[in-house]
Amino acid sequence: MPFAAVRKVADADFPTRWGHFRILGFEGLTEPGDPTRKPVESAVALVMGDIHAETPVVRIHSQCLTGDVFHSLRCDCHDQLHLALKRIADEGTGILLYEQQEGRGIGLMAKLRAYELQDQGLDTIEANEQLGFEADCRHFELPAEILKELGVTAVRLMTNNPEKVEALEAAGIHVTERLSAAIPSEPSFERYLETKREKMGHLVS
Ligand SMILES: [Zn+2]
Numbered sequence: 001m002p003f004a005a006v007r008k009v010a011d012a013d014f015p016t017r018w019g020h021f022r023i024l025g026f027e028g029l030t031e032p033g034d035p036t037r038k039p040v041e042s043a044v045a046l047v048m049g050d051i052h053a054e055t056p057v058v059r060i061h062s063q064c065l066t067g068d069v070f071h072s073l074r075c076d077c078h079d080q081l082h083l084a085l086k087r088i089a090d091e092g093t094g095i096l097l098y099e100q101q102e103g104r105g106i107g108l109m110a111k112l113r114a115y116e117l118q119d120q121g122l123d124t125i126e127a128n129e130q131l132g133f134e135a136d137c138r139h140f141e142l143p144a145e146i147l148k149e150l151g152v153t154a155v156r157l158m159t160n161n162p163e164k165v166e167a168l169e170a171a172g173i174h175v176t177e178r179l180s181a182a183i184p185s186e187p188s189f190e191r192y193l194e195t196k197r198e199k200m201g202h203l204v205s
Pocket of ligand 1: 066067077
């Protein structure tokens, strides 16, 4: 079964502190015979307002248990997530795609082991590589397919990661504008942000 098969599994009312969303669950089937990829990926879409009235704000967020739930100061994920939800709430419309792929796709336990290696002096990429992973194991096909399923073909993408812009464009989603997702640096994740900028081409603002 080709990856293009994306299936909506749920669509429910979702009031939050940020405002009123709908919460949708999606499953995507990845290409068969590819040993590096999981057979099924899933993602949640938080949708606010009329996303077809004008080009909506979209944020693609990758699950980070330590940041999203525990408000870790090892990374900027929690602040980025909240910045995006606030922006969507301020505009009254937009989409947050939340991908279940912890630690840029390496999984939670491996991410914790990578933290241990970082405590010994490695940066986030060196640590992933020492554990046998690519620097970034994410693929952005599923978010693109979900956007198409939602009838959205153009977005204002909130990201500092040029690869996300390229991936969406390559998948046929036009990025009309890039909105900054930059978070003021904290001493505890200064090096993490520096590595993302220097080794992964992330933008400063
Ligand atoms: Zn994080």
